[in-house]
Amino acid sequence: MNTHQQVAHLVFGPTAAGKSTFARTLAAETNGVRFAIDEWMLALFASDAPDSMDLAWIMPRVARCQAQIWSVAEQILGTGTAVVLELGLLQKLERAAIKTKVEKAGYTAVFHFIDADLETRRQRVLRRNVEKGASYSFDVTPAMFSAMEGYFERPSEDELLALEIR
Ligand SMILES: Nc1ncnc2c1ncn2[C@@H]1O[C@H](COP(=O)(O)OP(=O)(O)OP(=O)(O)O)[C@@H](O)[C@H]1O
Numbered sequence: 001m002n003t004h005q006q007v008a009h010l011v012f013g014p015t016a017a018g019k020s021t022f023a024r025t026l027a028a029e030t031n032g033v034r035f036a037i038d039e040w041m042l043a044l045f046a047s048d049a050p051d052s053m054d055l056a057w058i059m060p061r062v063a064r065c066q067a068q069i070w071s072v073a074e075q076i077l078g079t080g081t082a083v084v085l086e087l088g089l090l091q092k093l094e095r096a097a098i099k100t101k102v103e104k105a106g107y108t109a110v111f112h113f114i115d116a117d118l119e120t121r122r123q124r125v126l127r128r129n130v131e132k133g134a135s136y137s138f139d140v141t142p143a144m145f146s147a148m149e150g151y152f153e154r155p156s157e158d159e160l161l162a163l164e165i166r
């Protein structure tokens, strides 16, 4: 049962769909505090990264960042402020787990699935690597793009219903 009105916005979707751009706008509109996993990974771990980074190195660090972000986000929600969380949430199980976590803490989880077609996203990555605008964290190479495509679990209609995405 939700005991508070404060909302945790959970933004997810495939690479370069426009998640970070959307999250910035939403945070401004809701007067909320935004957390983006890429920014935290970059700030905390980029300088310690091995030359050949792989998912086995990245994923435990992502999990640690997610846990710490949630710990702070929960305190922010407690002050009556919304949070906009861009945590990755590439897998269905991760999305279900954060929904449970938010609701157990007594808040409302609102998911935002941001999507765009493959070719549009490929083009956006190439352009962002050069332009390095507000949503740029690091270069996404074609190899990284492909790896993320393989790792992202696209939500089924059933999952979208379960997450109550409008
Ligand atoms: N609705 C849109 N229309 C056109 N371009 C957009 C739109 N949304 C974002 N972009 C541009 O596309 C690029 C990718 O957007 P953004 O960085 O927000 O995506 P992302 O989903 O956060 O990507 P990543 O998965 O790499 O974190 C950026 O250069 C951004 O300016």
Ligand SMILES: [Mg+2]
Residues within 6 Å of the ligand: 019, 020, 021, 038, 135
């Ligand atoms: Mg982003």
